[in-house]
Amino acid sequence: MPYRWKQTSDSKQELRLWPHNSLSxxxxxxxxxxxxxxxxxxxxxxxxxxxxxxxxxxxxxTVLGLWLALEMNYRAxxxxxxxxxxxxxxxxxxxxxxxxxxxxxxxRYWARPEMHTHGGPVPHxxxxxxDGREVEIGSFLSEEERITxxxxxxxxxxxxx
Numbered sequence: 001m002p003y004r005w006k007q008t009s010d011s012k013q014e015l016r017l018w019p020h021n022s023l024s025x026x027x028x029x030x031x032x033x034x035x036x037x038x039x040x041x042x043x044x045x046x047x048x049x050x051x052x053x054x055x056x057x058x059x060x061x062t063v064l065g066l067w068l069a070l071e072m073n074y075r076a077x078x079x080x081x082x083x084x085x086x087x088x089x090x091x092x093x094x095x096x097x098x099x100x101x102x103x104x105x106x107x108r109y110w111a112r113p114e115m116h117t118h119g120g121p122v123p124h125x126x127x128x129x130x131d132g133r134e135v136e137i138g139s140f141l142s143e144e145e146r147i148t149x150x151x152x153x154x155x156x157x158x159x160x161x
Contacts, residue, residue: 002141003149005156008084013156015083017149019140028070036063081137083128085156092128092135106130113137113153115146126150 003017023031039059046052075097084091091105111130117123124146127134138149 002145003138005152012084012086015081015085015152015156017081017083017138017141019077019079020142021077023070025074028074032063032067032070035066039063077140079140083137083153090128090130090157092137094135102135104128104131104133104135106133108157111157113150113157115150122146124150126153128153 002020003015006014006016008014036059039062043052043055043059046055079094079096081095082093084093085108088108089105090108090111091103094102096102107130111128114127114129114134116125116127119125122139123143125136126138126146126149127136137153138146141149
């Protein structure tokens with residue numbers, strides 16, 4: 001589950017959420033190496049001819065394109081969220097390296113989670129409402145994880161810390 005609750009003190013809880021990462025950087029390098037080696041197999045037949053130099057740039061462009069796509073994907077998945085609950089406050093920080101940190105806080109008594117089963121950007125869209133604002137939480141989680149997150153948030157927000 002790409003989120004974890006942690007009791008940071010007697011009266012404070014912290015929820016960290018992050019996107020699922022199915023391919024580690026080491027495995028990504030393995031995929032790139034496998035693509036390069038698989039691309040070299042057809043080039044063995046044209047070794048020693050001028051055709052090799054005509055085909056080699058296409059292989060290198062393909063490998064470079066895959067590497068750039070994986071790097072962009074890793075950068076996009078470096079998003080995370082931290083929800084801190086203490087006796088009186090609920091505070092959410094959404095960290096995105098591209099747009100910076102966004103922060104929301106309100107009185108814990110008035111904070112409530114809400115699930116939009118339809119009409120949101122994703123199915124079972126979870127938001128927190130409080131202090132006159134509605135903010136999304138966990139939009140990068142899978143549908144089942146958002147359902148579980150909603151249940152956890154409902155339980156934790158109504159529990160005294």
